[in-house]
Amino acid sequence: MAVIRNSAEHQQKVYERWAPVYDRVYRGLLRDGHRTVARLAAEVGRDILEVGVGTGLVLPYYPKHCRVTGIDLSEHMIAKAREKVARAGLAHVQSLHVMDAHNLEFADRSFDAVCLPFVITLIPDPERALDECARVLHSGGEIIVASKLGDGRGLQGAIEEAVAPLVHRVGWSSSFRIARIVEWAKRRGDFEVAEIRRVFPNGFFKVIRLKHRMAA
Template identity: 75%
Template sequence: MSELRSRAEDQQKIYQRWAPVYDRVYRGILRDGHRKLAALAAAAGTDILEIGVGTGLTLGHYPRHCRVTGIDISEHMIARAREKAKRENLEHVQALEVMDAHALTFADRSFDAVCLPFVITLIPEPERALDECARVLRPGGEIILASKLGDGAGLQGAIETAVAPLVRHIGWSSAFRIHRIVAWAERRGDFAAADILPVFPNGFFKIIRLKQRGLAG
């Protein structure tokens, strides 16, 4: 089995366990990130793709004039998101599908914004996933990420690196570095890191906005 397939199956098993309790654990702590990310996406346009939508905690934060599509690799998390969309009458949610961020099935230039709330650090080949986000984005659109995005500096960086192999088993990633996203944008040349915003609690999480330069054609 390929490394990518095996990592995908690990994520599916981990989030099958998380699905029934996820909202109770994460709703409060991630709310500020979800709210800010949804507002930034809506400011970029109406057609929004959310990668790693999970149980759909962000969905209710998008304004109702938006058209939101969510994907996730875990069928158990997507099932919760579908229940939530129905129960809360989230009519702006167009589709919720099981899909891997490394291989999106959407046509090129389908969305004004692509959001990745608390997922990029868990994706085995984040640059490949970001290339997919770029492909489905319209010129001038934005990729908006929220996560624990450390810079690796000092004692905190050393601890994050040391505990990474342990926390991986519960679906966390502590050693992902923000430079990786900035380097991806610089290498491509058609994206600029527009903003890095602190998120509750006290900047522990961050949002980074990558703006497509809107080349013609």
């Protein structure tokens, strides 16, 4: 089995290289996932944090009544996102920050929903990042994850493992398992998997809703 480890340095280098062309490559491919994430987040509440905002491809899809904060590890990606916000007049975007998902610089219980669109497989310590997302989430809120999430079974699982080194070069992972997120929720005990939704193309990408259980 291929073992591919991400690092902050690796991701910064990858996205510095990809920032100028990222929109052209991924806008159409990820559109359904992006729209789904934005819609589900807005249904939860008004105050939304997007982790891994990248060049801001999801930002136009949030309803205008939302208040969206975005973070990304890459200064080059954030620069592109700020250009997009200014050019399109996206007034619902409150602020964009260069920040590490492992150490969110926000107060506890600051957001109704936290979105991670196509970034969870790239984070060196996903569980630690999810813990941070949980910390800044209001009671009863949701963490919404979109990604290429495999199940590790059969032919698809074998293909995911085989191509893992290749996609790592472009900043992606093909071998991240849904079970890893499910296990995180089980270990914590205060989150439940509310939904796993298949999106374009043909369910290759998935959106998973993690709902916080409100204290009795």
